[in-house]
Amino acid sequence: xxxxxxxxxxxxxxxxxxxxxxxxxxxxxxxxxxxxxxxxxxxxxxxxxxxxxxxxxxxxxxxxxxxxxxxxxxxxxxxxxxxxxxxxxxxxxxxxxxxxxxxxxxxxxxxxxxxxxxxxxxxxxxxxxxxxxxxxxxxxxxxxxxxxxxxxxxxxxxxxxxxxxxxxxxxxxxxxxxxxxxxxxxxxxxxxxxxxxxxxxxxxxxxxxxxxxxxxxxxxxxxxxxxxxxxxxxxxxxxxxxxxxxxxxxxxxxxxxxxxxxxxxxxxxxxxxxxxxxxxxxxxxxxxxxxxxxxxxxxxxxxxxxxxxxxxxxxxxxxxxxxxxxxxxxxxxxxxxxxxxxxxxxxxxxxxxxxxxxxxxxxxxxxxxxxxxxxx
Amino acid sequence: xxxxxxxxxxxxxxxxxxxxxxxxxxxxxxxxxxxxxxxxxxxxxxxxxxxxxxxxxxxxxxxxxxxxxxxxxxxxxxxxxxxxxxxxxxxxxxxxxxxxxxxxxxxxxxxxxxxxxxxxxxxxxxxxxxxxxxxxxxxxxxxxxxxxxxxxxxxxxxxxxxxxxxxxxxxxxxxxxxxxxxxxxxxxxxxxxxxxxxxxxxxxxxxxxxxxxxxxxxxxxxxxxxxxxxxxxxxxxxxxxxxxxxxxxxxxxxxxxxxxxxxxxxxxxxxxxxxxxxxxxxxxxxxxxxxxxxxxxxxxxxxxxxxxxxxxxxxxxxxxxxxxxxxxxxxxxxxxxxxxxxxxxxxxxxxxxxxxxxxxxxxxxxxxxxxxxxxx
Numbered sequence: 001x002x003x004x005x006x007x008x009x010x011x012x013x014x015x016x017x018x019x020x021x022x023x024x025x026x027x028x029x030x031x032x033x034x035x036x037x038x039x040x041x042x043x044x045x046x047x048x049x050x051x052x053x054x055x056x057x058x059x060x061x062x063x064x065x066x067x068x069x070x071x072x073x074x075x076x077x078x079x080x081x082x083x084x085x086x087x088x089x090x091x092x093x094x095x096x097x098x099x100x101x102x103x104x105x106x107x108x109x110x111x112x113x114x115x116x117x118x119x120x121x122x123x124x125x126x127x128x129x130x131x132x133x134x135x136x137x138x139x140x141x142x143x144x145x146x147x148x149x150x151x152x153x154x155x156x157x158x159x160x161x162x163x164x165x166x167x168x169x170x171x172x173x174x175x176x177x178x179x180x181x182x183x184x185x186x187x188x189x190x191x192x193x194x195x196x197x198x199x200x201x202x203x204x205x206x207x208x209x210x211x212x213x214x215x216x217x218x219x220x221x222x223x224x225x226x227x228x229x230x231x232x233x234x235x236x237x238x239x240x241x242x243x244x245x246x247x248x249x250x251x252x253x254x255x256x257x258x259x260x261x262x263x264x265x266x267x268x269x270x271x272x273x274x275x276x277x278x279x280x281x282x283x284x285x286x287x288x289x290x291x292x293x294x295x296x297x298x299x300x301x302x303x304x305x306x307x308x309x310x311x312x313x314x315x316x317x318x319x320x321x322x323x324x325x326x327x328x329x330x331x332x333x334x335x336x337x338x339x340x341x342x343x344x345x346x347x348x349x350x351x352x353x354x355x356x357x358x359x360x361x362x363x364x365x366x367x368x369x370x371x372x373x374x375x376x
Numbered sequence: 377x378x379x380x381x382x383x384x385x386x387x388x389x390x391x392x393x394x395x396x397x398x399x400x401x402x403x404x405x406x407x408x409x410x411x412x413x414x415x416x417x418x419x420x421x422x423x424x425x426x427x428x429x430x431x432x433x434x435x436x437x438x439x440x441x442x443x444x445x446x447x448x449x450x451x452x453x454x455x456x457x458x459x460x461x462x463x464x465x466x467x468x469x470x471x472x473x474x475x476x477x478x479x480x481x482x483x484x485x486x487x488x489x490x491x492x493x494x495x496x497x498x499x500x501x502x503x504x505x506x507x508x509x510x511x512x513x514x515x516x517x518x519x520x521x522x523x524x525x526x527x528x529x530x531x532x533x534x535x536x537x538x539x540x541x542x543x544x545x546x547x548x549x550x551x552x553x554x555x556x557x558x559x560x561x562x563x564x565x566x567x568x569x570x571x572x573x574x575x576x577x578x579x580x581x582x583x584x585x586x587x588x589x590x591x592x593x594x595x596x597x598x599x600x601x602x603x604x605x606x607x608x609x610x611x612x613x614x615x616x617x618x619x620x621x622x623x624x625x626x627x628x629x630x631x632x633x634x635x636x637x638x639x640x641x642x643x644x645x646x647x648x649x650x651x652x653x654x655x656x657x658x659x660x661x662x663x664x665x666x667x668x669x670x671x672x673x674x675x676x677x678x679x680x681x682x683x684x685x686x687x688x689x690x691x692x693x694x695x696x697x698x699x700x701x702x703x704x705x706x707x708x709x710x711x712x713x714x715x716x717x718x719x720x721x722x723x724x725x726x727x728x729x730x731x732x733x734x735x736x737x738x739x740x741x742x743x744x745x746x747x748x749x750x751x752x
Contacts, residue, residue, distance in 0.1 A: 083734065090728055120526050175733050182731070231610050233642060262638035266609060313726045320725050323736035328704040350689045352466055355558070356550050358459065360699035 022336060049084045056089060059126075064187050070301040071179045071340050085117055086179050089186035094312070096185045097299060100206040102232065103216030107283055108242045112148040112216060115282035117150070120191055121158040123292075128184040129153070131164035132196040132202050149368060160189060170324040174205045181209070188234045200240045202301045211308060212295055215239045219248060219255035219279075234266060235332055237275050238294055244279035244287065246352060252279040273298055337366050359361050406669060425460045432446040432563045435502075437536055440563050447555045448541045464556050465562035465597070470688070472561045473675060474568045477593030478608065484618045484658055485571060486525040488592060491658035492667060493526070496567055497534040499668075504560040505529070507540035507571040508553050508578050516587050536565060547702040550581045554695060571736050583611050584694055587684060588671055591615045595624060595631035595655075610642060614670055620655035621662065622690055628655040647683040 047055075047066065055063025070082040103109050117127050129150075130200045165176040181192055196206045207213050217238035233239075239259050244252035260277040269275065276294050280287025302308040330336060342363065349359045423431075423442065433441025446458040479485050505526075514639050529535045538584050541552040557568055572582045592614035609615070615635050620628035635653040635690050645651065656663025678684040708714060718739065725735045 087729055087734065090731065094728065110619065149614055179731065179733070231607055234607050234610055258637065258641055261634070262641045265634055265638045316725045316728075316732050317722060319732035320722065320739075322736045323703055323733050324739060325701065327736070327740050329701055332704055334701065346693060346696065349692045352470065352692075355462055355466065355555065356695035357555070357699050358463065358693050359696045360703070363696075363700060364703050 033357040039075055045093070048086065049081055052081070052085050053088050057084075057092065059188045061187075064160065064183060065162070067183055068162060068180050071183070072176050076183060081177065083266065086182055091180050092128075093182040093185040096181075096192050096193065097212065097295065098192045098210040098294065099182060100194050100196065100210035101216065101244075102196045102203050102206065102214070102244045105197060109216060112144040112240070112242055112280070113193060114150045114153045114196065115157055115285055116288045117153045117193070118156065119285065119288045120292065121153075121156050124156045125191050125195065126160075126182075126189045127153075127191045128160045128175055128187075128189040129193045130162050130184075132173055132206050133164040133197060160184065160187075168325070170201055170205055171323065172317070173202075174209065175323065178209055188215055203232050204233065207317055208322075210296055211302070211311065212237050214291075214295075216242050216261070217255070218242060219244065219252040231261075232300075237269070237273060238291070239275070239277045240287070240291060241261070241277070241279045243281065243283075245281035245284050249279075255279075271298075271302050271311070273301055286296060316329055332367060335367060338363060341366065425457055425464065427588050428457070428461050429464050430583075432559060433468065434463075435564045437563075440536065440559060441454070443539070443559055444538060444556050447559070448552050450545070455509065457613075458555065459633055462558055465558050469558040469561040472557075472566045472568050473588065474557060474570065475671065475673065476570050476572065476579075476586035476589045477592065478572045478579050478582065479589070481573060481595055483592045484675070485592060487572065488524045488616070488618055489569060490529045491661055492664045493530065493535055493659065495527045495664045496668065497532050499527075502534045502536075502565045503529075503567045503569065504536045504538070504554055504557075504563075504565040506538050506556055506560070507548055507568045507572065508575060508582050509540040536563075537712040538558065545702070546581055547699065549578075550585065551694070554585050577609065579608050583700075587678070587687065588613050588669075590667075593617050593635070594618060594633070595628040596621070601688055609638075610624055612677040613645070613647075613649060615639070615651070615653045616663070616667060617653070617655045619657065621657035621660050625655075647674075647678050648681055649677060649686070694703060706732075707741055711743060714739060717742065 047063070052063060052067045056067060067082070067085060069087065070078045072080065073082070101109060101113065113129055117129065120127050150161060154161050162180065165173050178354070181194075184192055194206050196202045196211055209261070213235050215232060215238070217239055219241050222236055234275075241252045241255050241259070256277045256279050263275045263277065278290055278293060278294065299308070302311070315367060333342070343352075345359050345363060348354045349356055354362075378381050424440070428443045428446070432443060443458070443461060446454045446461065448712065449458070450456065477485060477489065487507055493505065498502050526537060526668045530537050538556065541556075553570060557570075560568055570582050572578045572585055589610060589611050591614070593615055595617050617628045617631050618633070618675060632653045632655050641653070654663055654666055654670065656667060676683070678687070708719070721730075721735050721739060724730045724731055730738075
C-alpha cells in the first residue's frame with residue numbers, strides 16, 4: 001500500500017524536484033505469508049505423548065532428543081508431557097548398565113569416551129552418553145557441550161550424545177538426568193555413560209544414579225591429584241590410568257601398582273567387589289577391552305549376589321527422599337521471612353554470639369510462626 | 377495416734393480373748409519428717425544459671441556434670457536453663473583443641489585414650505573426653521559407658537569423662553555434644569576428645585565438630601578393615617596403628633609404611649596438611665608424644681594459614697543448616713498425612729511403578745495441601 005502511494009507521487013517528484021528517482025522494481029514482502037501458514041500448521045501438529053513413546057520405542061533418535069527437551073523444559077505444558085511419557089516408558093527401562101565416569105579436566109574424558117564408545121558400538125552395543133555438570137550454566141564450559149571433541153562417536157548411529165542440562169540446582173539436573181536415562185533405556189540403549197567433572201558435589205549425585213563408578217586418572221608425581229575431591233577415590237569401582245602410551249607407559253604401570261596397593265588398604269565395598277586399577281590409551285585403543293571385561297565381571301558378581309538390584313532400589317528411594325528434602329529446604333530458604341534475617345543470624349553464629357542450634361531454633365520459630373503463608 | 381488407741385485396747389484384749397498380744401515397742405515412723413524437710417529445702421535451692429556459670433568457670437567438675445545433665449535433659453525447664461547457660465559460656469569457649477577419635481571396636485580406643493590422656497594431663501593439660509554414639513540407646517553398648525575401662529583417667533583430677541548422650545537422633549546427640557564442648561571449654565579444658573565408633577553415620581557428625589580427626593587402626597592382613605566405613609580413611613588427619621608392641625611391632629611398621637604410601641596417593645587436603653601415619657602402644661606408652669607433637673604441628677600450620685578459624689566458622693554454619701534441615705524433615709515425615717501413605721508410595725518407587733521424582737511430588741502435594749496443620 002505504501003509503495004503504491006510512492007508510485008503515485010513519482011510524477012510529482014519529476015515536476016517539483018531536480019532529483020530524479022527511478023521507479024525501480026517492487027520488492028517482495030519480507031515476510032512470506034505462505035511460510036507462516038506452513039509453520040503454524042506444523043506447530044499445531046506438535047507431538048503428543050503417544051507419538052513420543054512410539055518414536056522412542058522405535059529407537060528414533062530425533063524424537064528421543066525432542067522428548068529429552070521436554071524433560072529439560074520448565075514450561076508446565078512440557079513438564080506434563082514429560083511426566084506422562086516417563087511413566088509410560090518406565091516399564092521398558094532398567095535394562096542397561098549405567099556407568100558413571102569422572103576425572104578432572106585434562107585427564108582425557110572426551111577422548112576416552114570416544115575411544116571406548118567406538119569399541120562398544122562395534123561390539124553391537126547401543127551407547128548413550130549423558131553428563132551432569134550443574135556448573136555449566138555459570139561457567140559456560142559445559143562438559144560434552146562441544147560435541148566436536150567426540151567427532152566419530154557423535155556420527156555413530158549406535159551412539160547418542162547429550163550435553164548436561166544446564167538449568168538450576170544439582171537436584172534439578174540430577175532429576176533431569178535420571179529421567180533422561182529412563183527414556184534412553186526405553187529407546188534401546190543398553191549402556192549409559194554419565195560423565196561428570198571430579199571437582200564438586202556432582203560426583204556424589206552421579207554415584208547415586210549409576211551401577212558402576214569409573215575414575216579416570218593421570219599417571220604422574222602427585223600433580224594429577226590436584227583438583228580431585230577427597231572421598232571420590234573411595235567411591236570408585238575402577239580407576240583407569242589414562243594416556244598410558246609412548247613415554248608414559250612405565251609411569252602409568254607404576255601408578256597402577258601404587259593405586260592397586262592403596263585400594264587394597266581400603267575397607268571392603270558393600271558390593272563385595274574389589275576395586276581394580278587398569279591402564280589404557282585412548283589414542284592406541286589399548287586397555288579398552290579389559291575395562292569393559294572388568295565392568296562385565298562386576299555386573300555378573302553384583303547381579304548374582306543381589307547387590308545390583310538392592311542398589312537400584314536404594315537409589316530410587318534415595319532420590320525420592322532427596323527430592324523431598326530439597327523442596328522442603330527450598331521453600332524454607334526462599335521464604336521472605338527467612339531471607340530477610342538469615343544473613344544477620346548467620347553472622348551471629350560465625351562470630352560466636354550465639355550457637356548454631358539457638359540460631360536454627362530462632363529461624364524455625366520465625367518460619368513456622370507465619371504458618372499458612374510459608375507452608376504454601 | 378493409732379498406736380495409742382491400740383494401747384488403750386490392750387487391757388480389753390486380755391479380758392475378752394484367749395490370745396494375749398504383748399505390747400511391744402513403738403516403731404519409729406517409716407518416713408523421716410526431718411529428712412523430707414531437708415530434701416525439700418535442698419530441692420528449692422536448685423542451681424540457677426548463675427550458679428552453674430560460676431561453678432563451671434571455677435572448674436567445678438560436679439557442677440559441670442550437673443550442667444551437662446541439663447543440656448541432655450528434655451524437660452523444657454532444664455532446656456531453658458541450659459540454653460541461657462550456654463549463651464553465657466559462649467564467650468569463654470573455643471580455646472581448646474577438639475580432636476575426633478574413631479576406630480572399630482577392638483582397636484583399643486579406651487586404652488589408647490587412657491594412655492595418651494594420662495600423658496597429656498601429666499604435661500599440665502586439662503582433658504575432657506566425650507563420646508558420640510547415637511546407637512547406644514538401642515544396643516546398650518554405649519561407648520565410654522563403662523568407665524572402669526579408663527580406671528586411671530577417670531580418677532585423674534585433670535580429666536573429665538562423660539559418656540555419650542543416649543537420647544534420640546544423631547542430630548540430637550550432635551547438638552548435645554557440641555553444647556557440652558562449650559561448657560567444658562568454659563570450665564578450662566584445653567583438649568577435648570570426642571570418641572566415636574567407626575561404623576556409621578556418626579563419624580561424619582564428629583568430623584564436622586572437631587579440628588583434627590584421628591583414626592585408630594590395627595596392623596594386620598586386611599581383617600582390620602572389616603567394619604570401617606568407606607570414606608572414613610579420607611577424613612583422617614592422622615592414622616595411628618595401635619598395639620605396636622611385642623610380636624606386633626614389625627607388622628605395625630609395615631602397615632605404617634603401606635598406609636603412608638596410600639595416603640600420598642590421596643588428593644591433598646583443604647587444610648594443606650599431609651595426613652600422617654604413626655604407630656603406638658598404649659601398654660608401653662610408646663608413640664604417644666609423637667602423636668601429640670603431630671597434632672601440635674597441625675594446629676600450628678592451620679592456625680597460621682587461617683584454615684583453623686575458617687573451618688570452625690564453616691562448622692558453626694553447617695550445624696545451623698543441619699539443624700534446620702533436620703527439623704523440616706522431622707515435621708514432614710512425622711506428619712499424620714505422610715505417615716499414612718509413605719510406605720505404599722515407597723513400594724511403588726522400588727517396584728518401578730513410578731519415578732522417585734513423581735513420588736516425591738505426590739508426597740509434597742499431600743503435605744502442603746493440608747497447609748496450616750502441617751506447618752505447625
